[in-house]
Amino acid sequence: METGFNSSVWNAFIVLSPFGAGMFSFVIYKAWRYNDWHHLFDPKHNKDSRLQGEGGDFSQHWSHYEGLAKLVVTLSAGALAFLISTVSNQRPPLSQFSQRLTDVTPIVVGFFGASILFLILFLLWMAYRYEDYCHTANHDSYRAWQYAMTVSLGVMGFVAFVCGFGWLGVNLFRQT
Numbered sequence: 001m002e003t004g005f006n007s008s009v010w011n012a013f014i015v016l017s018p019f020g021a022g023m024f025s026f027v028i029y030k031a032w033r034y035n036d037w038h039h040l041f042d043p044k045h046n047k048d049s050r051l052q053g054e055g056g057d058f059s060q061h062w063s064h065y066e067g068l069a070k071l072v073v074t075l076s077a078g079a080l081a082f083l084i085s086t087v088s089n090q091r092p093p094l095s096q097f098s099q100r101l102t103d104v105t106p107i108v109v110g111f112f113g114a115s116i117l118f119l120i121l122f123l124l125w126m127a128y129r130y131e132d133y134c135h136t137a138n139h140d141s142y143r144a145w146q147y148a149m150t151v152s153l154g155v156m157g158f159v160a161f162v163c164g165f166g167w168l169g170v171n172l173f174r175q176t
Helices: 011-034 049-054 059-088 096-134 144-172
Strands: none
Touching: 011 096, 011 144, 059 096, 059 144, 096 144
């Protein structure tokens, strides 16, 4: 059993934290740079006539975000089930491949679990913010920090998914 960085589920959050902090900082920097401290969900509420011409509301965008998030959550849950089932059904003596899988499983479970957590939080947060936005007369309740939180949750969920498969692949197929 490996006792290094791969040995804990929580190490996945150490890897993901810079991505979330970076995206949050980037969005806040853009808000500061362009002095744009709130965002509009619906094109019909935008001040730019080109965007107003698009009309419509957030529902089309929501369906894209929701569909991608559901796909990644489903694939992450499937990968988690496969990993846990495979590791729990191993019998000694373990092959070199099986030992590598056992060693890397904790952090990979952390990545896939984080992917599910962050993407569910992403959808919940965005739905909550949109409801607040819809019930504000000036449609100015979606502040830059809230948008930054939305972007950070979505990016961390996707990065966790990619890191899960990447980490698994690199550690299983490395040359020793």
